[in-house]
Amino acid sequence: MFKRRFYSRKGIAAIEFAIILPFLLAFLGSVIDFGVAFFVSHTVQNAAREGARLGITIRQGELSTLDAVVRERVNGRLPPVALFDTFRSGISHRLTDCPNSELEVTVQGTSTYFFLQAVPFLRLDTLNITRKVKMRYEHCPS
Numbered sequence: 001m002f003k004r005r006f007y008s009r010k011g012i013a014a015i016e017f018a019i020i021l022p023f024l025l026a027f028l029g030s031v032i033d034f035g036v037a038f039f040v041s042h043t044v045q046n047a048a049r050e051g052a053r054l055g056i057t058i059r060q061g062e063l064s065t066l067d068a069v070v071r072e073r074v075n076g077r078l079p080p081v082a083l084f085d086t087f088r089s090g091i092s093h094r095l096t097d098c099p100n101s102e103l104e105v106t107v108q109g110t111s112t113y114f115f116l117q118a119v120p121f122l123r124l125d126t127l128n129i130t131r132k133v134k135m136r137y138e139h140c141p142s
Contacts, residue, residue, distance in 0.1 A: 037127050056136075066093065075091070087129075091105070
């Protein structure tokens, strides 16, 4: 009778699950966080590409409107979600002169981790994301 009570197997599955659960949740949370960061990075890259594509079509006489046009296009391609708020203020561009005239659009900001903030030894709270797109004029703008 003593052996039967001492070697009881009841509750072992619950204890094993309790030991594995934190690791399982940390893994799942990190997969979600990296997936969101990848989505944000991909969306910002596409927005920068669209801004450069529109900016490269502007003629030389209209270059004073280049900044407003590029910002408007990039902001129009970023979804109206709080994830992208830091990227709206991080839009810049650089235009080089002829004969090798090109437009470089840079969009930068931060993406916030949700689950990885809770892991104290990692110290991960934000990820800096910078995306640059260069497009070259076929002919110098005139």
